[in-house]
Amino acid sequence: MVDEREKKIILLVASLSSFLVPYTGSSITVALPALAAQFGADAVTLGWITSTYILSAAILIIPFGRYADIVGRRKIFLWGVGIFTIASLACAFSPSAGILIASRFLQGVGGALLFATSLAMVTQVFGPGERGTAIGITIATVYTGLSIGPFLGGVLTDRFGWPSIFLVNVPIGLLVLALTLHGVRHEWADAAGEQFDYRGAIIYAVMVFSLTYGLLLLPEPAGLLFIAASLVGAGLFIWQERKTQSPLMDLSVFSGNRTFVFSNIAAMINYGATFGVGVLLSLYLQYIRGFTAETAGLILVAQPVVQVICSLIAGRLSDRIEPRVLATAGMAFTTTGLLIFVFLSPATPLVVIIGTLMILGLGYGTFSPPNTNAIMSSVGKEHLGIASGMNATMRYLGQLLSMAIAMFTFAVFIGPGAITPDAYPALMTSVTVAFGAFMTLGLIGIAASFVRGTIHAPGHQ
Numbered sequence: 001m002v003d004e005r006e007k008k009i010i011l012l013v014a015s016l017s018s019f020l021v022p023y024t025g026s027s028i029t030v031a032l033p034a035l036a037a038q039f040g041a042d043a044v045t046l047g048w049i050t051s052t053y054i055l056s057a058a059i060l061i062i063p064f065g066r067y068a069d070i071v072g073r074r075k076i077f078l079w080g081v082g083i084f085t086i087a088s089l090a091c092a093f094s095p096s097a098g099i100l101i102a103s104r105f106l107q108g109v110g111g112a113l114l115f116a117t118s119l120a121m122v123t124q125v126f127g128p129g130e131r132g133t134a135i136g137i138t139i140a141t142v143y144t145g146l147s148i149g150p151f152l153g154g155v156l157t158d159r160f161g162w163p164s165i166f167l168v169n170v171p172i173g174l175l176v177l178a179l180t181l182h183g184v185r186h187e188w189a190d191a192a193g194e195q196f197d198y199r200g201a202i203i204y205a206v207m208v209f210s211l212t213y214g215l216l217l218l219p220e221p222a223g224l225l226f227i228a229a230s231l232v233g234a235g236l237f238i239w240q241e242r243k244t245q246s247p248l249m250d251l252s253v254f255s256g257n258r259t260f261v262f263s264n265i266a267a268m269i270n271y272g273a274t275f276g277v278g279v280l281l282s283l284y285l286q287y288i289r290g291f292t293a294e295t296a297g298l299i300l301v302a303q304p305v306v307q308v309i310c311s312l313i314a315g316r317l318s319d320r321i322e323p324r325v326l327a328t329a330g331m332a333f334t335t336t337g338l339l340i341f342v343f344l345s346p347a348t349p350l351v352v353i354i355g356t357l358m359i360l361g362l363g364y365g366t367f368s369p370p371n372t373n374a375i376m377s378s379v380g381k382e383h384l385g386i387a388s389g390m391n392a393t394m395r396y397l398g399q400l401l402s403m404a405i406a407m408f409t410f411a412v413f414i415g416p417g418a419i420t421p422d423a424y425p426a427l428m429t430s431v432t433v434a435f436g437a438f439m440t441l442g443l444i445g446i447a448a449s450f451v452r453g454t455i456h457a458p459g460h461q
Contacts, residue, residue, distance in 0.1 A: 002125045002186060009183035010125055011134055014118040015141035016176050017081060020169055021111050023145035024088070025053070026304070027153025029282045030297045031162040036419065038162070039097040043283075043414050043427075047407040050279060051216055051400060052101045056108030057115070058396035059208045063201040065116035065389030066248050070194055072187030073117040073124075078180055080113025085173030092163035112392075120388035123376045124188055129319060131377065136315015136369045140308050149304075150278070154297025190381065191246075200240045200248035207233030212397070215404035219411060253386055259378040260387070262452035263371055264394045266327065269445035270367055271398025273438045274334060274360065276406040277303075277341070280431045281353075288346050288424050299350065303357040303364070310365025315373070323370035328449040330367025334360055335442030341435040346428065367449070374452065402438070409434045 002010075028035075032046045041049070068076035087106040094100035119138065126134040156164040207230050214226030241247040254261055278300060285296040314326055337359035340352070372391060379387045409430035414423050 006184060006186070007125050009179055010121050011137060013077075013176050013180050013184065014122050015138050016172060016179075017077070017084075017114045017118050018138050019141045019145040020084060020172055020176075021114070021145070022142045023149045023152075024107070024166065024169060025050070026145065026149030026278055026300075027156070027165045027297075028162075029278045030150050030153040030286075030293045030300070031157045031165055032279070032282060033286045033419075034157050034162045034293060035097070035100075039100075040418065041097050042416050042418055043410040044407055044416065045097055047279075047403055047410060048101055048216070049097065049104060051403045051407070052104045053108040053111065054396050054399045054403065055209070055212050055216070056105045057112040058212055058393060058400060059205045060109060060112035061116045061392045061396065062204060062249060062386075062389045064112050065120070065386065065392075066191075066201075067196055068117050068120070068189075069191040070189060070196055071192075072189040073121050074180065074184050074187045076113050077117040077121065078177065080110050080117065081173050081176045081180070082110070083107075084110030084114060085170055085177075086110075088166040088169035088173065092166040094163075115392035115395075116389050118388075119372070119376065119391065120384045121188060123384050123388070124381065132315050132317075132319035132369065132373045134315075135372050135376065136312050136318075139315065139369045139372065140311045142311075144304075144308055148301075150282075150297035150300035151294075152297070154292070154294035157293045190384070195246040197240075197244055197246055197248040200237065200244060203233060203237045203240055204248060207237055208393075208397075212400045215400055216407060218404060218408050249386060250383065253379055253383045257378055259374055259452050260390075262448050263323075263327075263374040263378065264390050266331065266445055266449040266452065267368075267371055267375070267391060268394040268398040268401070269441050269448055270331060270334065270364070270371070271395050272401035272405075273338060273398075273441040273445060274364060275399040275402035276434060276438065277338075277360065279403070279406055280434055281357075283419070283427060284344070284431050287419055288428060299354060300357065302354045303361040306358045306361025307365035310362055311369050314366045315369035318370035318373040321370075323374040324449065324452050326370040327367045327374070327452075328446060330363045330365070330370070331442060331445045331449050333363030333366060335363070335439060335446060337363060338435055338439040338442050342432060342439055344431060344435065371449070401441075405437045406430075406434050 035041060035049060036046055064076060084107055087103055087110055090103035090106060091100060094103050122134050122138055123131060153165050210226045210233060211230035214223045214230060217223030217226060241249055241251050281300060282296055285291045285299060286293060318326055337356050340356045375391045376387050413426040413430045419427060
């Protein structure tokens with residue numbers, strides 16, 4: 001039985017680990033021009049520095065989630081913290097863009113281990129009446145990382161250089177390791193004794209890699225070939241999972257569970273519509289508007305600050321109000337903000353940019369905790385690992401889709417050259433087209449969120 005002290009420590013370490021990844025992701029967007037200057041990187045290479053982490057995490061999070069169900073979530077969580085901390089050191093001391101990209105891939109391995117377990121542990125120990133609040137707190141720390149990231153990243157980059165962004169992760173990682181080792185006793189190996197589906201894991205990894213790598217290669221023809229290969233892999237994966245006695249993913253969790261299916265779809269679309277915003281605006285503010293990294297970070301902080309406040313409120317409300325209502329309203333606010341950014345120009349007043357970022361923060365903070373609560377509450381305890389893994393996978397696939405859209409516009413309008421003043425008009429066109437695509441995704445997300453089922457209806461699991 002988990003006592004109150006251990007529950008609080010679990011919530012604390014899950015929240016701290018949930019802070020690390022978004023902090024790193026949001027702070028590095030502000031450092032992109034500094035990375036371009038040091039490594040001579042073009043816009044597409046900068047996109048790979050951001051995307052490689054997401055690529056490895058998306059490939060591995062479902063297999064790690066299933067493996068954690070078998071060997072214990074605490075054990076896998078500890079491995080995740082350790083790898084993420086070591087990878088952060090490797091990123092800080094990377095001598096080239098290629099090594100930085102490889103180190104970011106290793107960070108994604110650690111992130112996959114973390115996100116495959118942290119939310120499942122929180123859901124396991126907090127009951128239905130308090131789960132939404134606990135999830136809201138966890139997601140609020142995600143937004144705290146997003147909030148601090150742009151400003152702190154800008155300050156660190158301007159005053160100490162971009163490697164300092166990654167060095168901040170080290171003491172936090174060591175603290176999480178110590179707290180988990182000494183304060184968390186349970187393992188939660190709900191599938192202990194079952195066999196791990198290595199064949200399914202390999203097929204799944206190839207399938208997801210082909211899809212995500214193909215998206216990032218677009219508009220090159222090879223991108224379409226990889227995407228086609230991923231569709232073939234999906235068929236093989238379904239065949240493998242149906243015939244094995246201990247599948248990597250129990251596909252029955254999707255059968256007749258409309259809330260689970262559409263909540264995951266809505267999550268992917270939401271991240272697809274919003275993740276690239278920080279990258280686009282960071283480049284816009286520093287190149288086109290001429291702001292320093294520190295100033296750009298201070299402007300970008302407007303969105304996640306609102307997200308922190310709204311996520312705490314929305315998480316608590318989702319224990320009483322149907323998540324479908326809250327999440328759909330949040331998606332609508334997000335889409336409104338993206339529509340305003342479609343009309344962004346070199347002369348757009350800063351007050352409009354900051355106000356629109358606050359609208360996005362309102363939408364994102366209102367959407368995410370209720371949507372996550374719906375995902376985790378729509379399955380039984382035996383499927384918490386799958387639910388946690390799917391929730392994180394949809395987040396990463398959405399982020400990759402968002403970056404694929406941004407990199408597609410960079411490749412089409414800017415090309416392989418460095419971002420010089422002559423390329424600023426092309427950069428502005430890329431930003432406008434990408435925001436148009438994000439707004440379209442937002443409209444689809446509103447529909448996906450609205451048609452989900454309910455979790456508070458009588459008799460619902």
